[in-house]
Amino acid sequence: xxTSITSFGRSGLYDWLVQRITAxxxxxxxxxxxxxxxxxxxxxxxxxxxxxAQLPVRIFSLMALFSLGAHCWIGLWSVSxxxxxxxxxxxxxxxxxxxxxxxxxxxxxxxxxxx
Amino acid sequence: xxxxxxxxxFDAVVIGGGGAGMxxxxxxxxxxxxxxxxxxxxxxxxxxxxxxxxxxxxxxSDDPDDDWRWHMYDTIKGSDxxxxxxxxxxxxxxxxxxxxxxxHMGLPFSRTEKGRIYQRPFGGQSKDFGKGGQAxxxxxxxxxxxxxxLHALYQGNLKGGTxxxxxxxxxxxxxxxxxxxxxxxxxxxxxxxxxxVDSKVTVLATGGAGxxxxxxxxxxxxxxxxxxxxxxxxxxVQDMEMWQFHPTGIAGAGTLVTEGCRGEGGYLxxxxxxxxxxxxxxxxxxxxxxxxxxxxxxxxxxxGRGVGKNADCVHLKLDHLGEEVLESRLPGIxxxxxxxxxxxxxxxxxxxxxxxxxxxxxxPTNVGGQVLFPESESKDRVVEGLYACGEVACVSVxxxxxxxxNSLLDLVVFGRAVGLQxxxxxxxxYSVKPATQNNIDVAMVQLQRLNNSKGGERISVVRTELQRxxxxxxxxxxxxxxMRKGLDLLRQLRGQLQxxxxxxxxxxxxxxxxxxxxxxxxxxxAFATAVAAEARxxxxxxxxxxxxxxxxxxxxxxxxxxxxxxxxxxxxxVNFNPATMPAFPPKIRTY
Amino acid sequence: xxxxxxxRYHPEQDEKPHMQDFQVDTSGKDLMxxxxxxxxxxxxxxxxxxxxxxxxxxGSDGMNINGKNGLACITPLSSCVKKNxxxxxxxxxxxxxxxxVVDMGQFxxxxxxxxxxxxxxxxxxxxxxxxxxxxxxKLDGLYECILCACCSTACPSFWWNPDxxxxxxGLLQSYRFLADSRDTATQERLAxxxxxxxxxxxxxxxxxVNVCPKGLNPTRAIGHIRNMLLDRAT
Numbered sequence: 030x031x032t033s034i035t036s037f038g039r040s041g042l043y044d045w046l047v048q049r050i051t052a053x054x055x056x057x058x059x060x061x062x063x064x065x066x067x068x069x070x071x072x073x074x075x076x077x078x079x080x081x082a083q084l085p086v087r088i089f090s091l092m093a094l095f096s097l098g099a100h101c102w103i104g105l106w107s108v109s110x111x112x113x114x115x116x117x118x119x120x121x122x123x124x125x126x127x128x129x130x131x132x133x134x135x136x137x138x139x140x141x142x143x144x
Numbered sequence: 145x146x147x148x149x150x151x152x153x154f155d156a157v158v159i160g161g162g163g164a165g166m167x168x169x170x171x172x173x174x175x176x177x178x179x180x181x182x183x184x185x186x187x188x189x190x191x192x193x194x195x196x197x198x199x200x201x202x203x204x205s206d207d208p209d210d211d212w213r214w215h216m217y218d219t220i221k222g223s224d225x226x227x228x229x230x231x232x233x234x235x236x237x238x239x240x241x242x243x244x245x246x247x248h249m250g251l252p253f254s255r256t257e258k259g260r261i262y263q264r265p266f267g268g269q270s271k272d273f274g275k276g277g278q279a280x281x282x283x284x285x286x287x288x289x290x291x292x293x294l295h296a297l298y299q300g301n302l303k304g305g306t307x308x309x310x311x312x313x314x315x316x317x318x319x320x321x322x323x324x325x326x327x328x329x330x331x332x333x334x335x336x337x338x339x340x341v342d343s344k345v346t347v348l349a350t351g352g353a354g355x356x357x358x359x360x361x362x363x364x365x366x367x368x369x370x371x372x373x374x375x376x377x378x379x380x381v382q383d384m385e386m387w388q389f390h391p392t393g394i395a396g397a398g399t400l401v402t403e404g405c406r407g408e409g410g411y412l413x414x415x416x417x418x419x420x421x422x423x424x425x426x427x428x429x430x431x432x433x434x435x436x437x438x439x440x441x442x443x444x445x446x447x448g449r450g451v452g453k454n455a456d457c458v459h460l461k462l463d464h465l466g467e468e469v470l471e472s473r474l475p476g477i478x479x480x481x482x483x484x485x486x487x488x489x490x491x492x493x494x495x496x497x498x499x500x501x502x503x504x505x506x507x508p509t510n511v512g513g514q515v516l517f518p519e520s521e522s523k524d525r526v527v528e529g530l531y532a533c534g535e536v537a538c539v540s541v542x543x544x545x546x547x548x549x550n551s552l553l554d555l556v557v558f559g560r561a562v563g564l565q566x567x568x569x570x571x572x573x574y575s576v577k578p579a580t581q582n583n584i585d586v587a588m589v590q591l592q593r594l595n596n597s598k599g600g601e602r603i604s605v606v607r608t609e610l611q612r613x614x615x616x617x618x619x620x621x622x623x624x625x626x627m628r629k630g631l632d633l634l635r636q637l638r639g640q641l642q643x644x645x646x647x648x649x650x651x652x653x654x655x656x657x658x659x660x661x662x663x664x665x666x667x668x669x670a671f672a673t674a675v676a677a678e679a680r681x682x683x684x685x686x687x688x689x690x691x692x693x694x695x696x697x698x699x700x701x702x703x704x705x706x707x708x709x710x711x712x713x714x715x716x717x718v719n720f721n722p723a724t725m726p727a728f729p730p731k732i733r734t735y
Numbered sequence: 736x737x738x739x740x741x742x743r744y745h746p747e748q749d750e751k752p753h754m755q756d757f758q759v760d761t762s763g764k765d766l767m768x769x770x771x772x773x774x775x776x777x778x779x780x781x782x783x784x785x786x787x788x789x790x791x792x793x794g795s796d797g798m799n800i801n802g803k804n805g806l807a808c809i810t811p812l813s814s815c816v817k818k819n820x821x822x823x824x825x826x827x828x829x830x831x832x833x834x835x836v837v838d839m840g841q842f843x844x845x846x847x848x849x850x851x852x853x854x855x856x857x858x859x860x861x862x863x864x865x866x867x868x869x870x871x872x873k874l875d876g877l878y879e880c881i882l883c884a885c886c887s888t889a890c891p892s893f894w895w896n897p898d899x900x901x902x903x904x905g906l907l908q909s910y911r912f913l914a915d916s917r918d919t920a921t922q923e924r925l926a927x928x929x930x931x932x933x934x935x936x937x938x939x940x941x942x943x944v945n946v947c948p949k950g951l952n953p954t955r956a957i958g959h960i961r962n963m964l965l966d967r968a969t
Contacts, residue, residue, distance in 0.1 A: 041928075041935035042964045107931075111895040185785075186839070188882055189793040203862070247863035250853030250915065252871065252878045259865030285878075291792055292878060299852035334832055363788040399790045480790060483809050604777050648781045652746050653833040656780045 044103050051096035058093035087141050094137040098130040149329075149338050149584070154180045154307075156566055157327060157343035159314045159370065162190035163290070163555035164534025164562075165349030166297040166306075168513075171563020173306040177570055182309045182330055182341065184365065184658070187298045191351055191363040192555065195290025196476060197266060197404035198282035199246075199556070200549030201239040205256060206263035206280040207271065212236040214271055215281060217728055219550060222268045222433050223543020224685035224695065225730040226383070226703060228719035231539040234511050235550075235557045237724075242556040243283055251296035253285050254473075264473075265407040266548040267431040268735070278431065280407075282549040287402050287476040293552060309341075313658050314369060316587040317346065317377045317530070318579050324528035326579045328373075329587045333658060336651025338591065340584050344576055345529050345566050348373070348507060348515075349559065352535040353669040357500035358615040361393050361400040370536035372665025374507050375672065375708040376590065379517060379527060382538040382703045382716065383505035384669070385677035385687050388546055389620050391437040393499025395457035397484035401477055401496055403548040406430040408473055410462040412441065413493065414449040420458075425735040432735035435545040435686045438498035442620050445497075452495050459493035498620055503669075504546055504686065505676070506538035508705070508716070512565030513537065513558055518705050518716045529576055531566060533558040540703065543718075544685020593642075594660050600643035603660050609637055610663075614670050618677055623690045627678045634671055641667050672706040679713035680704055697730055737761050737816065739771060741782060742824040744831050752831065754822075761812065768800055769807040771821065784835040791948060794883030798835050799824040804885040804946040826888040828897065841897045842884045848901060849909035850927075854920035870916040877911035877956060879949050880904060886943035886953055892936040899932035903943035903953030906934060910956035913963060925960075925967050934960055 069076055080086055105126045113119040158169045161183025172179040183190065202212040216236040220227055247253060247261065254262035261283045269279040285292035301308070311333040318340065320326045327343040353368025354360035371381055391412070392401040406412075411430045414420050424440035425432035432440075441458050444450060451459050462470060462477075467490045470478055474489075481489045508516045508524070513531040516524040534555050541554055617630025641664065648656040682696035683689050702715040720727040736758045744752035759774045769789060776782050784807070785795040791809035798807055801815045801822050815821065829837040855864070887893045887902035901909065909928065912918050928934045934957060943953040 040968075041931035041933065042961075042968055044931050045935050045961070046965070107936075110932075111892075185787050185793075185795065186843075186882075189785075189787045189795045191788065191793075193793050193881075194788050194790065244859075244861070244863050247917075248853070248855075248859045250912075250917070252874045252915070253863070255866050255868045255871045257868065259867050261863050288792075288879060291881070295878070302847060303850075303852040334838075363793065365787045397790075476792075483791065483811075603780070650745065650747050650781075653783050653836050655783050 047099055048103055051100040054092055054096040055100065058089060061089065081141065090141055091138070094134060094141075098134050102126060102130050149340055149588075151340045151342050152180070153342045154178050155343065155570055156180075156345045156347065157182060157341050158347040158349055159328060160190070160349035160351060160534070160536070161185070161187035161308065161310070162349060162351050162534065163192035163294055163297060163552065164351075164559040165190075165347070166294070166301055167556050167559025168347050168349060168533055168562045168566075169306045170297065170301050170304055171560050172566060173301070173304045175563065175567040177567060180307045180309055180341065180343075181301070182312045182314050182328070184311065184313045184333070184369075186310050187301075187308065188294055189365075190294060191366050192294040192552070193291045194361070194363060194400060195293070195552055196287045196400060196402035197407065198264060198284035198289045198549050199243060199293065199552035200266060200269070200282045200547065201243045201553055202236065202281060203240045203243055203261060203263070203283060205260040205283070210271070210279065210281065212239065213725065214273060214276075214279065215239070216722075217273045218268050218270055218279075219541065219547055220543075220728045221274065221731070221733055222545055222547040223540075224545055224733055225543065225697075225701060226540070226684065226718050227543030228540050229722045229727050230719045231511050231541050233722040233724065234561070235541050235553060238557050238561075239553050242553070242560055246293060246296060246556060249296045249300040251285060251292050253283060253292075264404055265431060267403050267406070267428070267437070268433045268547040269431070278428070282404070282407065284404065286472070287404055287474045290552065293556075313661065314350075314373065315591050315661060317373050318583055318587045319377055320577050320579050320583050322528070322577050324576050325377075325530040326576050326583070329584070329591065331591075331658075333655075334653055336654055338588075340579070342579065344570065344574060345531060347513070347562055347566065348530070348532040348536050349534045350536045352503045353666060354500045354503070356611065356614045356666050356670040356673065357387075358611040359393065359398050359497075360500040361390055361398055362500065367662035367666050368503070368536075368669035369662065369665045370507065370532065371672070372668040374515075375668045378709050379507070379515065379530075380705050380707045380714075381506060381672050382508040382518075382705050383540060383544070383676070384503075384672040384706055385680050385704060386504035386542075386544050386685060387500060387618075387673065388434055388502040388504060388686050389438040389498040390501035391434055391441055391498055392460055392494075392496040393501070394481065394485045395452060395495040395497045398499050399480055399484050400499070400501070401460060401480070401494060402474070403434070405460060405462055405474060405477060408469065409465050410460055412437070412496070413459045413461050414444045415451045415455065416449060418449075420444050420449070428735035433545050433733075434548065435688070436735055438620055439688055441498050457495045457497040460496045461493040462489040463491055463493070502546055502551060503535055504538070504540070504542040504544065506536050507532040508703070509533070509537045509539055511539065511561060513562030514565065518714065521702070521715050522717050524716075531562045533562045538703075544687060590661070590664060594644075594646050594657065595649060597644065597646050600645040601640040603644055603646075603656065603663055606637065606640050606644055607663050607666065610634075610667060610670055613637070614673070618674055621688050621690055622677055624678065627674065631674045631678060634674055638667065638671070668708075672708070675711060676704045676706050676713055701730060737771065737812070737821060738819055739775060739821045739823065741775065741834070743782075743834055745781070745833055765811050765813045767808055768810045768812065768815065768821070768823070769796055771812070772807060772823070783833045792881060794881035797826055797883035797885045797888075799827060804889045806883060806885070806948045809948060826884055828888045828894040829884070839884060842887055842902070842904065845887070845897070845901045845905040846882065846908060849905050849912070850920070850924065851908045851912065853912065853915065853918050854923075855917055856919050864917045866916050873914040873916075874911060876951055877907055877914065880907055880911075880951060881949060883948065885946045885948055889942040889946045891940060891942070892938060896932060896936055900936035901933050903937075903957070906937070906960060907951060907953040907956045910960050913960065921963075922967070925964055928960060929964055929968075934964070
């Protein structure tokens with residue numbers, strides 16, 4: 030068995046499962062936004078903030094945000110283990126991706142709940 | 145004279161990674177004996193992989209009353225009475241155990257509704273000593289039994305932890321001052337390094353040599369390396385005139401179409417659509433002995449009832465079996481037939497022709513696989529340190545004609561038997577005098593001559609000529625004058641062979657060098673075949689002569705033995721002493 | 736005359752591999768690619784390739800034929816030659832030993848990793864272990880693998896991680912034993928596969944299915960393994 034401490038879940042199966050579930054969440058969230066945009070042709074800032082003032086929308090957005098972070102991390106970790114063979118570069122890439130995801134999530138939370 | 149080459153040491157070395165070799169290696173490894181298996185191709189590429197129909201054995205699945213003695217009777221009759229009865233008795237009685245071991249190893253046999261191993265009818269099989277009609281005794285994994293068996297054995301060896309020297313070629317036996325075999329000179333094909341593999345015992349499991357003929361079902365690797373090694377070491381070989389021509393090789397391509405096709409209900413027809421085997425073998429019809437069917441086919445063709453553009457083959461009809469049976473029981477045949485005959489057996493018959501298939505003769509051994517040197521008709525000497533099993537050996541369980549499905553049984557039973565015998569011998573403290581530098585030098589002569597060759601005949605030219613001579617003068621039907629002509633041509637060819645030119649002298653994966661060494665082995669096999677065929681003045685089993693059409697039990701109820709040093713044929717008694725029952729006396733053989 | 740271009744590399748003579756052109760007279764026949772190679776070896780005996788059974792069951796002569804992996808002995812020219820040109824290269828992704836011969840070590844290692852042998856901790860019966868025809872049918876499409884490596888060397892995931900991803904051939908055999916009713920080591924086998932590389936590097940590209948000369952479907956077998964892992968974990 031190939032053991033690896035840097036994957037997201039505790040196993041390949043969980044990574045695989047997380048990829049599928051997060052993809053589903055992201056898909057639903059995309060559909061939700063597209064529908065919202067189409068049904069509000071003259072969209073202004075007021076409509077936008079009132080949408081995000083509702084608790085269910087905030088939870089949904091947060092879910093999508095976490096999903097994005099997890100999905101990106103697993104995906105890009107895979108990509109890095111495929112294509113970046115020198116350990117140093119691979120590690121650096123993973124640190125950057127990890128940090129970026131962390132920043133996006135914290136920033137996103139601040140945006141969602143901060144106003 | 146030779147440069148010092150490096151040495152590897154083992155207690156036992158098995159040469160050949162096919163069914164017999166791997167069964168022997170497994171037995172030895174499991175016994176804790178330090179064993180290496182030398183194989184010139186990765187083990188699962190060995191020719192056992194091409195076996196299709198099955199492994200014949202009285203496991204009493206199809207018929208709960210089946211008896212190994214009935215199988216023994218069939219095998220002796222099939223051998224035209226020159227199979228050794230003690231060996232056949234051993235094979236048929238131990239067989240079920242050996243087959244069940246294969247199942248336990250994981251071989252994916254086809255199954256009956258009861259969950260037991262599926263058995264199909266094959267040629268030459270009967271119940272109740274020929275009196276109870278056709279038996280179904282061939283255990284099958286669809287029509288890929290050899291493939292399934294070889295992979296199961298390789299997997300068993302992986303589990304057991306056998307040491308494999310994959311893609312190593314054994315060149316010649318090393319014989320010490322006491323005439324005991326103490327290992328072998330071998331080349332690592334990938335690096336070209338030559339090594340002396342030092343071993344207390346050496347097991348030859350190098351398989352057949354069907355490549356001596358132009359048209360053969362055999363793989364390119366079947367070049368009789370074990371026979372060549374023995375003959376060069378001065379050891380005699382037995383019954384080399386006995387070559388089985390399989391009735392159903394795909395015309396032109398030579399690829400095998402299993403007898404299982406006829407077992408499942410297929411039959412042969414001539415250009416008139418006549419099921420001609422009814423004339424030649426009224427009872428068994430298409431499931432008569434292979435020699436009988438092959439000769440009948442050649443007769444049909446010679447008498448102008450062949451099919452095809454040149455009327456040089458006959459048809460194997462299968463379409464009446466229906467697509468479902470064909471795709472479930474004979475899927476590999478459907479595939480091969482579409483690829484090589486451009487014929488879909490679901491709709492059309494397959495053009496087939498008798499094709500060289502199996503070497504019944506080989507290195508004489510006893511039931512434990514110890515190689516024998518026949519000193520007279522009734523007296524043998526054991527060759528110390530040398531064993532043989534599988535097609536290269538002549539125990540002899542096949543005599544003058546092998547029954548379908550008996551080769552796989554031969555492999556596992558005698559591969560196992562060799563393992564048991566070697567284990568006992570080593571436990572009993574078998575030890576040998578080590579090889580001297582001079583002993584090693586002797587075994588290096590052939591290789592050095594080749595490496596120093598500076599010009600001469602091309603390998604492929606000599607090989608093609610050899611195959612042409614054998615096909616023409618030593619085929620299904622034989623005759624004194626033409627065989628003598630063939631022998632003369634072979635003698636001429638020997639001159640060219642000694643002068644063969646190895647163009648590529650590099651080290652890494654030099655297949656040119658390997659093919660040259662193989663060609664030497666092919667020639668040794670072919671020459672022994674020719675001498676033995678010319679000497680046996682009778683027709684028996686696969687050896688059919690136009691000038692001696694009858695079986696001559698007075699003169700030739702004997703093994704023939706070819707002694708390489710004098711290039712002469714001697715005779716050896718056939719064993720008529722089974723341990724548990726009276727012998728089966730020779731009878732007229734009809735099907 | 737057929738134009739054939741062959742990948743040549745001799746470790747003792749060449750610094751770099753190169754392509755060499757040959758002309759082969761096929762007399763208009765639809766030969767197999769292996770027959771063409773034999774003709775070429777008659778012209779130049781230093782051309783090196785593996786071969787054994789010449790009927791597609793031993794798996795020796797896997798190579799890259801006009802861009803697609805296959806067995807030379809059962810690939811007719813009519814199925815691969817375009818514009819009278821045949822290009823033969825070694826199987827991609829494995830180290831080349833010489834010419835068309837690759838070092839299969841990595842491939843075999845992955846095969847060995849799945850413990851490709853029957854494991855059963857119950858005492859063996861005096862006869863065979865019984866198995867119904869339905870149970871046996873589950874092994875069809877799995878046991879027929881000939882280890883030619885056409886599939887694994889066509890798989891990008893195997894190219895990138897040949898040391899960690901088991902590859903289609905090994906996984907097909909893994910499932911062959913998971914599916915065998917006579918095998919009792921299912922849980923141990925699954926536990927060995929539950930990491931991010933062994934199975935889960937399969938991204939369903941299906942090159943393996945596309946090239947398998949025996950018409951087998953490793954992707955489907957991998958899907959079955961994934962479902963078994965899922966079943967075990969949830």
